Amino acid sequence: MCPRCNSLQTYFHHIAGKYFTLYFIPLFKTKDLGEYIECQTCFMTYKPEVLKWGRKRTQANEKFKEIVGEVRENLEAGVPLQLALQGLIDNGLDEENSTQLLIKATNNNIAKCSQCGLAYIGSLVYCQQCGNKLQSV
Numbered sequence: 176m177c178p179r180c181n182s183l184q185t186y187f188h189h190i191a192g193k194y195f196t197l198y199f200i201p202l203f204k205t206k207d208l209g210e211y212i213e214c215q216t217c218f219m220t221y222k223p224e225v226l227k228w229g230r231k232r233t234q235a236n237e238k239f240k241e242i243v244g245e246v247r248e249n250l251e252a253g254v255p256l257q258l259a260l261q262g263l264i265d266n267g268l269d270e271e272n273s274t275q276l277l278i279k280a281t282n283n284n285i286a287k288c289s290q291c292g293l294a295y296i297g298s299l300v301y302c303q304q305c306g307n308k309l310q311s312v
């Protein structure tokens with residue numbers, strides 16, 4: 176995961192070392208002269224830790240997708256967006272991330288009840304609260 180390209184890229188893993196030589200035959204590495212990772216797309220170089228960071232990021236992305244899927248199921252079952260948002264905040268997510276998550280889960284396809292003001296995922300036709308026909312936003 177290249178932080179600069181913000182996507183998965185091929186890396187070149189460079190390890191430099193000085194070898195103790197006997198009659199010009201390398202015997203063992205005496206000193207690390209530097210280890211770095213180079214993105215083969217933007218040629219930015221990083222410390223080896225970037226490999227770990229990428230793995231963590233991928234795991235976080237997987238987790239995010241999983242939550243988005245769960246939230247979408249709830250929304251399709253008729254949970255209003257306001258309630259889903261509150262639920263996410265109650266579970267420890269901040270408001271900005273919760274909003275982003277809801278936008279992802281609804282694909283930005285939102286329907287609103289003009290009577291009580293509740294919002295739903297766009298695939299719903301009637302307000303679960305008052306039975307009013309929803310209008311897409």
Ligand SMILES: [Zn+2]
Nearest residue numbers: 177180214217
């Ligand atoms: Zn890159």
Ligand SMILES: [Zn+2]
Nearest residue numbers: 288291302305
């Ligand atoms: Zn309503």
